[in-house]
Amino acid sequence: xxxxxxxxxxxxxxxxxxxxxxxxxxxxxxxxxxxxxxxxxxxxxxxxxxxxxxxxxxxxxxxxxxxxxxxxxxxx
Numbered sequence: 001x002x003x004x005x006x007x008x009x010x011x012x013x014x015x016x017x018x019x020x021x022x023x024x025x026x027x028x029x030x031x032x033x034x035x036x037x038x039x040x041x042x043x044x045x046x047x048x049x050x051x052x053x054x055x056x057x058x059x060x061x062x063x064x065x066x067x068x069x070x071x072x073x074x075x076x
Contacts, residue, residue, distance in 0.1 A: 033064055036061050040054060
C-alpha cells in the first residue's frame with residue numbers, strides 16, 4: 001500500500017485507491033470533475049447553500065462529468 005499525508009496525518013492507500021488515483025491521472029478532465037464533486041459534497045465555499053441548491057450543484061457537475069466521459073469514449 002502507498003501512503004500520503006492528509007491534514008498532517010499519514011493515510012495508507014488501499015490498492016483500489018491507488019488504482020483509482022493512477023487512472024484519474026490519465027484523465028485530467030475527469031479528475032477535475034471528481035474533485036469538484038468532492039468539493040460540493042464536503043461543502044467547500046457553500047456554507048450558506050441549501051440542500052436543494054447543493055443537489056442542483058451535484059446534478060450539474062454530474063452532467064458535465066457525463067459529457068466529458070462520452071467525449072473520451074468516442075475520441076479514444
